[in-house]
Amino acid sequence: MFHGPIKPTHDPVPTHVDQRRGTRRHTSVLLIGRVRYAGGESACLVHDISSHGLMARFTAMPMVGDRMLIAVRGLPEVAATVRWVNGFRGGVEFEVAQDVGGVFCLRDDRGHVARTPRxxxxxxxxxxxxxxxxxxxxxxxxxxxxxxxxxxxxxxxxxxxxxxxxxxxxxxxxxxxxxxxxxxxxxxxxxxxxxxxxxxxxx
The missing domain is CATH 2.40.10.220 (predicted glycosyltransferase like domains)
Incomplete structure (x- = not known):
């Protein structure tokens, strides 16, 4: 599924993906997420998120074009691509738009406590x-x-x-x-x- 870094299709400046689209981002999420990629697995701290992507601080420095699977509370594991990097911070774009309403809920639709990825x-x-x-x-x-x-x-x-x-x-x-x-x-x-x-x- 993973083929390593892919060549970015635009200049990787640290501008939020959704700001380019003119849509509003949620901010100050501060959730720990799980990142899986070709080289292994690591953690990240998600700072803001929208239906099209998120910005996070990674424990392993990402590169523009890196592809990964990322999971946070309230979302299934999502395929994504790194679009900009500033040190250990980066913005990733989801391959498929997500309903992020569950990210801000402490319980899921069945009343179960929403859990952080393990x-x-x-x-x-x-x-x-x-x-x-x-x-x-x-x-x-x-x-x-x-x-x-x-x-x-x-x-x-x-x-x-x-x-x-x-x-x-x-x-x-x-x-x-x-x-x-x-x-x-x-x-x-x-x-x-x-x-x-x-x-x-x-x-």
Whole structure:
């Protein structure tokens, strides 16, 4: 699906795609998004968004013409192309116009909480529950929590902390669900983009 950078069809000046179209952009969104491209996966911080594209700060410097799949809360994963770059900031244009109303909703049409995209990863971590220290495997992560695997039984609602790799910082939270040897751990405070990027190895 991805064929690397494509040649831009116009001068890549840092002008919003939708400003050229004369349409209004939403501003100050500040949502963490997931970016997938030919070289892997990384995180970004979306600053503004419209039906035709978005502007974000990326953890891996983009290039004009780069093609990617980008996902944010309230939208499906969308194919997009980078149209302008200014350092680690860039503007991307969606291949297909999107209904961005869901981006600003905390719940979806079924009443479920709208969730930030999750990042698959494989890493070891240390979980502290009360006086217990458990070795766990991280299966995926988002700014709001992690999915963990452990042979030990962990009760739902139990508070504790998990020592995240790369940043060596304990993220405090509680166990929110369990299923067989897997369970979810919800952070008390969402991870900032810089910390999430370092945990993912792209910051």
């Amino acid at each position: 990042f698959a990863m494989q890493a070891s971590a240390s979980l502290r529950i009360g006086d217990l220290r458990l070795a766990v495997d991280i299966l995926d992560i988002s700014p709001g929590g992690v999915k963990l695997r452990s042979d030990a039984l962990v009760p739902v609602g139990q508070a504790g902390s998990v020592l995240l790799p790369e940043i060596n910082v304990a993220a405090f939270g509680s166990v929110c669900w369990t299923r067989d040897d897997r369970f979810g751990f919800r952070f008390c405070t969402p991870l900032p983009l810089a910390s999430l990027s370092r945990v993912l190895g792209c910051g």
